[in-house]
Amino acid sequence: MAKVLVVDDEFGIGEVLSAILEDDGHEAILAINGRQALERLAEETVDLILTDFMMPDIDGPGLVRAVLADDRLAGIPVVIMSSLPEARVAAAVQGHVAFLRKPFRVDAVSALIEGVLKSARRG
Numbered sequence: 001m002a003k004v005l006v007v008d009d010e011f012g013i014g015e016v017l018s019a020i021l022e023d024d025g026h027e028a029i030l031a032i033n034g035r036q037a038l039e040r041l042a043e044e045t046v047d048l049i050l051t052d053f054m055m056p057d058i059d060g061p062g063l064v065r066a067v068l069a070d071d072r073l074a075g076i077p078v079v080i081m082s083s084l085p086e087a088r089v090a091a092a093v094q095g096h097v098a099f100l101r102k103p104f105r106v107d108a109v110s111a112l113i114e115g116v117l118k119s120a121r122r123g
């Protein structure tokens with residue numbers, strides 16, 4: 001079981017991802033933006049971060065930069081989610097381990113999460 005921080009300003013998406021994670025045996029922690037995610041990360045140890053690309057306050061790229069700049073957090077894999085083309089997201093942010101296109105399919109989310117977690121355990 002992994003503890004996963006889900007960061008998305010759209011409540012419904014956070015809830016759906018939380019349900020998928022819990023169905024797969026993981027624990028989900030929710031945050032509505034990068035600022036709240038950093039607050040959660042100060043209190044919790046997580047195995048994976050799923051973050052939206054565009055959010056108010058601190059967006060996905062800002063969150064990735066903050067995570068990478070903090071020695072305590074830098075080893076946590078980050079997955080960026082967006083409806084934007086992957087190339088556009090990749091041009092704006094470096095340091096994430098995977099991209100999840102919105103809208104997503106449940107099986108695609110589960111497979112991606114398991115793959116990232118498996119890779120992180122080997123890493």
